[in-house]
Structure formats: C-alpha cells, structure tokens
Amino acid sequence: MRLEGKVAIITGGASGIGHATVQKFIREGAKVLVADIDLERAEKVVAEVEADGHAGSAAAAQVDVSVYSQVEAVVQRAVDVFGKLDVIFNNAGIAGGKPLLEHDPAVDYEPMIRVDQDGVYYGILAAGRQFRKQGTGGVIISTSSIYGEQAAELAFTYSAAKAAVISFTRSAAYELAEYGIRAVAITPGRVGTPIINQFSEELRSTFASEQLRNKLTEPSEIADVVAFLASDEANVINGTVVHVDDGYSVFKKRLD
Ligand code: NAD
Secondary structure, X not given: OOOOOOEEEEEOOOOHHHHHHHHHHHHOOOEEEEEEOOHHHHHHHHHHHHHHOOXXXXXXXXOOXXXXXXXXXXXXXXXXXXXXXXXXXXXXXXXXXOOHHHOOHHHHHHHHHHHHHHHHHHHHHHHHHHHHHHOOOEXXXXXXXXXXXXXXXXXXXXXXXXXXXXXXXXXXXXHHHHHOEEEEEEEEOOEOOHHHHOOOHHHHHHXXXXXXXXXXEOHHHHHHHHHHHHOHHHOOOOOEEEEEOOOHHXXXXXXX
C-alpha cells in the first residue's frame, strides 16, 4: 500500500506498460485516472480493476496527449473525480519508423513528435501547474526509451522524441523543485507489449537476446519500478533516468 491516498493519471493506460501500471497502482492503494485515446479500452481496464476488488479505485478518460487543451482537461478531470493530483505518468506513445531519406515529414516526423514529445511536454506543463496550485508537490514520471540515448535503425524520429523526454525531465526537475515537484524518466528496453508483439517470432527472439536475461521484459516488471518511483520512498530520485532495460544499455554481444 505504498501509494495509499495518492491520485495518479496514467496516460496510455489502456494497454501494455500503462495497463500494467494501472493494475499495480490500484494494488498499492492509489486512485487512478486511466487516460487514453482509446476510451473503450480504458473503460475495460477500469472495469477489470474494479472487478479485482483492490484497495484503490479507477476512472477512465479519453485524451489525445498531442492536444494541450485535452491534457489540461484530463488533469482537471482527475481533480474533479478524486479531489487532487499527486502523480502523472506520461507514458502514452507510438512507435515505428522508416529510413531517414524515405521520410515524408508530414507522415514520418510530425505525428510522432506530436504524441511522443509534445504529449510529454503537455503532461509536465498541465500537471506542474496543478501541483503548484495545490501547493502539495507532486511526481512526474515520463516514459523515454533505450532509443532516447542512442541512434537505432528506423528510429530517427522516435529517438529524437525520446531524447527530448529525458531533457524535459532534467529541466522540469530543476525548474519545479521549488514547488516540491519531482521528475523522473524511465528507459524501457524490450517489453512484451503490442508495440513489440506485432513483430515476427524471430525478431522478438532477437530482441530478447539483447537483454541480459534473454527474455522480453514483462510490462508488470516496469510497473513495479514506476510504482516505487511514484512513492515517497523514491524522494531522492530526481531529474534523472532510471534504466529499466535488463542490461540492454550496458553491453554489446560479440559478433561471431
Ligand atoms: P502500447 O501500444 O501497448 O500502449 C500505448 C498506449 O498509448 C495505447 O493504449 C494507445 O492507445 C495509447 N496512445 C497512443 N497514442 C495516444 C495519444 N495520442 N493520446 C493518448 N493515448 C495514446 O505500447 P507500450 O509498449 O505499452 O508503450 C508505452 C510507452 O513505452 C510508449 O511511450 C513507448 O514508446 C514506450 N516504450 C515501449 C517499449 C517496448 O518495448 N514496448 C520500449 C521502450 C519504450
């Protein structure tokens, strides 16, 4: 019950890492607004956690994180439903990519920047304003990626957006510390969610071999870390990147 009494918004909460984090937060006693562009699936997640009968409670909200007015509205919704806001997990994201010289900027750059980069900025801004207004402090956790710290195949735009998430986190921690607000970014490696599960068995097994336990990370394993980071036990972790990549970023396999 390390999140007892806390109110959290989890964007992208209808699937994958976000879905697992909703489940974990509820088990830890939080009240969660499941915010996703896919309202139907967000509502299913709420029904599922309610049926589990855990300590926390949940509500669903539709949001397109690439539109600031919608992100502001979702922050207000959390306050209307649960009375305040303590945590935002800026996790909604899209993946994919083409070789750079085949880009159509309107297709291969702008939409992804709007969701993966602008969406996180909007979450930090809207939640930050709410935390300042409440005078309670707050925690901002944002999902970057291993690709936010390296160049990767077919990931020109994705890497840029995920690098921005790390930069936003540092600057937000620095600027918002005076209001008792903490900011942390996580960099997942290869996690078994729909983003990865759409690929062939062969590619998924290559992805697994890039991690030290030779398996895809379970979404619930990321959720466990996010719950810790959201809790008061992690108060000293601020402005930094927490690598949740099962060693992906620390080794390179020998080429035989
Ligand atoms: P997922 O596709 O299972 O979940 C993403 C969720 O975001 C979906 O529910 C989707 O509806 C929602 N979403 C998409 N666009 C949105 C928008 N504009 N507004 C609101 N919601 C929107 O994927 P996942 O793997 O759980 O990804 C979660 C985050 O983790 C993403 O930011 C992703 O880039 C990041 N990530 C994933 C991996 C991985 O291996 N799966 C690795 C590194 C980083």
